[in-house]
Amino acid sequence: MRMKTIINIVIIAIIALITLFPLYWLIITSLKSYTEIYANPPYLYPPNPTLQYYIEALYKFYGLKYLTNSLVIAVTNAAISTLASLLAAYAVSRFNFRGKDNLFFTFVSMRMAPPAIFAVAYYYIFCRTLGLRDNILALIILYNVFNIPIAIWLLLSALEAIPKDLDAVAQLEGLSHFKILFRIHVPIIKGTVAVSYLLTFLNAFNEYLFASFITSTEARTITTALQGMITVAGVYWSQMAALGVLSALPGIIIAVIARRYLVTGLTMGMV
Amino acid sequence: MLPLMVEVRLENVTHIYVTEKGLKTVALDDVSITFPSGKITGVLGPSGCGKTTMLKIIAGLLRPTKGKVYFDDKDVTDLDPQKRNVAMVFQFPVAYDMSVYDNIAFPLRIRGVPKDIIHRKVMEIVDILGIDRNILNKNAKGADPGLRQKIAVARAIVRDADVLLLDEPLTNLEPLVRIELKTKLKEITQKMKITTIYVTHDQAEVLTLAERIAVMNIGKIIQYDETTRVYEYPIHEFVGYFIGNPGMNYIECSLNEEKSVLECKGFEYTLNRNEVEVLVKYGKEFKLGIRPEHIIIDESKSDKGIKGKISLVERIGTAFLYHVEIAKETTIIAKTYKQIGLREGDTISITLPKDKVRIFDKKTGYRILP
Numbered sequence: 001m002r003m004k005t006i007i008n009i010v011i012i013a014i015i016a017l018i019t020l021f022p023l024y025w026l027i028i029t030s031l032k033s034y035t036e037i038y039a040n041p042p043y044l045y046p047p048n049p050t051l052q053y054y055i056e057a058l059y060k061f062y063g064l065k066y067l068t069n070s071l072v073i074a075v076t077n078a079a080i081s082t083l084a085s086l087l088a089a090y091a092v093s094r095f096n097f098r099g100k101d102n103l104f105f106t107f108v109s110m111r112m113a114p115p116a117i118f119a120v121a122y123y124y125i126f127c128r129t130l131g132l133r134d135n136i137l138a139l140i141i142l143y144n145v146f147n148i149p150i151a152i153w154l155l156l157s158a159l160e161a162i163p164k165d166l167d168a169v170a171q172l173e174g175l176s177h178f179k180i181l182f183r184i185h186v187p188i189i190k191g192t193v194a195v196s197y198l199l200t201f202l203n204a205f206n207e208y209l210f211a212s213f214i215t216s217t218e219a220r221t222i223t224t225a226l227q228g229m230i231t232v233a234g235v236y237w238s239q240m241a242a243l244g245v246l247s248a249l250p251g252i253i254i255a256v257i258a259r260r261y262l263v264t265g266l267t268m269g270m271v
Numbered sequence: 272m273l274p275l276m277v278e279v280r281l282e283n284v285t286h287i288y289v290t291e292k293g294l295k296t297v298a299l300d301d302v303s304i305t306f307p308s309g310k311i312t313g314v315l316g317p318s319g320c321g322k323t324t325m326l327k328i329i330a331g332l333l334r335p336t337k338g339k340v341y342f343d344d345k346d347v348t349d350l351d352p353q354k355r356n357v358a359m360v361f362q363f364p365v366a367y368d369m370s371v372y373d374n375i376a377f378p379l380r381i382r383g384v385p386k387d388i389i390h391r392k393v394m395e396i397v398d399i400l401g402i403d404r405n406i407l408n409k410n411a412k413g414a415d416p417g418l419r420q421k422i423a424v425a426r427a428i429v430r431d432a433d434v435l436l437l438d439e440p441l442t443n444l445e446p447l448v449r450i451e452l453k454t455k456l457k458e459i460t461q462k463m464k465i466t467t468i469y470v471t472h473d474q475a476e477v478l479t480l481a482e483r484i485a486v487m488n489i490g491k492i493i494q495y496d497e498t499t500r501v502y503e504y505p506i507h508e509f510v511g512y513f514i515g516n517p518g519m520n521y522i523e524c525s526l527n528e529e530k531s532v533l534e535c536k537g538f539e540y541t542l543n544r545n546e547v548e549v550l551v552k553y554g555k556e557f558k559l560g561i562r563p564e565h566i567i568i569d570e571s572k573s574d575k576g577i578k579g580k581i582s583l584v585e586r587i588g589t590a591f592l593y594h595v596e597i598a599k600e601t602t603i604i605a606k607t608y609k610q611i612g613l614r615e616g617d618t619i620s621i622t623l624p625k626d627k628v629r630i631f632d633k634k635t636g637y638r639i640l641p
Contacts, residue, residue: 165361168332169423171352172359173378173430187368 023248030054030241037237053238054246061236063243066225070205070247073136073221077143078201082193084144085151090181092152093159094167104156107149115146115209126214136219142210147200154199158192159185194261198254205250222247276308277342277433277466279329284338286324298324299335300490308343309464313481313498315474315513321490322470326436329468330357342433355434358427362439364419366411371402374411374422378430396425400455417448424452428459435460435467441476456480474514478502486510504629508636511560511629517592519560520603523633526555533630535559537597538577540628546640556633563592563606565627569620570611576620579603584615595621 029037030053031046057063091097092104122142132138162185170180186193208223215224222243229240286299298321306312314322327333328340331352340348347355367374372393379389397404400421406414411422420440427435437456441449457480460467471477477484478498485495486509494506505511511519524535530547533540540559542550550557569576579595582602586592593605593613605621613619630640 163363163365165363166365166367168327168330168352169359169361169365169426170367171332172330172355172357172432173426174353174381176353179381184367 026241026244026248030238030245032238034238054242057239057242057246061225061229061239061243062220063222063225063239063246066220066222067243067246069136069215069219070222071250073139073143074201074205074250077140077147077204078197080140081144081147081151081200082155082197085148085155085196086181086186086193088148089152089155089159090177090185093156094164094177104152107152110145111149118145119209119213122210123213133214134216134219136215138214139204139207139211139219139221142214143200143204143207146207147203150203151196151200154192154196155189158189162188191261194258198258198261202251202254205247276464278308279306279434279466279468280304280341281325281329282339282341284325284328284335284340286321286328286333287336297490299328302338302490302492304485304492304495306466306468307483308466310483311460311467311469311481313477313484314468314470314487315472315477315484316487317472317513320487322472322487323438325487326359326438326468326470329434330359330436331355356432357434357436358430358432359436359438360420360423360427360440362442364416364423364443366414366419366422368412369410370408371411371414371418371422372407375425375429378426382430392429393425396429399459400425401451417444417452420444420448420452421455424456424459428463428465433466435465437467437469439471439473442471442473453479475516478514486513488513504638504641505560506638508558508560508631508638511562511631511638515562515564516587517563517604517606519562519629520566521558521560521631522597522601522603524557524559524630526550526557533557533559536599536601537579540623546630549640550630553632553639554634557639558631558633558636559623560629560631560638561603561623561627563604564590565624566603566605567622567624568593568605568607568611568613569622576622577603578618578620581613581615581617581619584613593619595619597621 028043028046031049031051032043033048033050036043036047058067088107092100126138126142127133130138132141166184167180170184175183206223207221208227211221212224212227215221220228226240226243226247229236229243281302281304284299284302285297288296288298290296300321302321302325314325316322324333328335331347331350331354335348338348339346342355367377369377375393375396376389379392384392394404397407402418402421402425406418411419414422420443424440440456441452444452453476460480469477469480481498483496484498484501486493486501488509494501494510496504496506501510502514505514505519508519508521512521522535522537524533524540526547527534527539530551532542567576577597579597581593582596583594584591585594590606590608591610593607595603595605597603603621629638631638
């Protein structure tokens, strides 16, 4: 028994090391100077830790602006796609209408193709037709295409688990469908709703491909800004690492806050 | 405030379920029935006979394929469930993810009832149903099924609905809770004089609660009458078998050549002239029905009566069931509460009291006599 525990701890420690080491390396790089980064043998810790590169990344390289862009896009998009998906999932779960099954398949199939396939089409739609080039609105709208299917899929399975008798009772008590969804169902599946919001938030925050060709300067997001630090004059490793740390923060914070939800969100409890 | 009493009437209601592959199932087949206002009516029938479908149509959760639903003289067939003022309690207890108090208060809050009235009503109902006042602030989610069902009942009656629909509300509860809630339901429905339709497949529940019962099978109402009439004079052999614990015994018989007696397996049943006159119209083949509790076991071991061998002795509650083999492959069950010390293998004689014997048509299953 004790032997087993020790083995478990060792295995978990190895996995943690493998997972966390790159993050550690990112953090120490952001605190090291250019020469310290290229030192041989490499430093396993920052010899003269400094926050100078963070300040540079945020202000000199407009990191603050790009970070704000990313946050605005992700917060708004996650809210829109979760809300829309909630309504869509309720409709698919509770109403019968023609072509219901095909509709759901259409949603999900959008996720199956590589996103790059749609790049040209979206460039034309958003930049030429809608004139939203370098506008965060373009990304807020665009990310729905990828986020709504995931959120519907998540929320639908949670809604399906709610017994239909509950709706019947609520209906007889005089509740409209909107009230049934928001006052009865949402409290029950709040864990899944939270997971759906966080996943769509992360998807939007981490997206790179579409952000890279729809935005340039004004609406630039943090992921594409990182790419911008590789210049003809050289690579700004320290500043890049500092911005990298900052852009990893939302994901880490969310993972810590929502740890409980992420585990139980899919196996939600039912009344 | 007493709710307005409403009479519920179904007229030629047919409901057909169509599956995605186009398969059709007739759940209700041309049903016409009136549920009297302010009374409890039981609806009894085996699983899948259309009971729940009928309730859902009354509640407005389903729109009938054909036919009309009336509340008093108002046609409510196309009215949304939200507008019918019907309350329903389901087999699986339904409680929202909120405190016990909020659950019960919810239907009133939706209607914008003032807070002090809500509080008074909730407390009144909490006391009637015997819900512990100390648990009112706990979340109903973690409550046991018994309490959850009490909450569901409380929510159904707190808002003075016109019609109360109970769909097997006690089926999933533990025996003790079931008995408690059954008594409470009886008290409440008698006091509130609300039109109540109680659906179940457990006849013991319905016999104690309802004054009238409707027995259903395969989408049709087979018999609708006062509870005692349904028990004493089943209109069809299905009703006789379904109501009763155990159900009626049936013995196949045929009218003899001289048309004077019924020749049954194991015995002969004498008929008077009037009975013969009625029976001949239906042919020669009949079924004789008798309830187990009406059979008289002859303890004096005289020569009268039907001889038979006891093949099995069962106990249900305080009663004894004697399975008496009166002919090859023909067994009659006799029920008695007396301790008579008979064992398996003993030979006994039984008599069938004439006033309790019912005769059914073998072909159609309908009762002919009396």
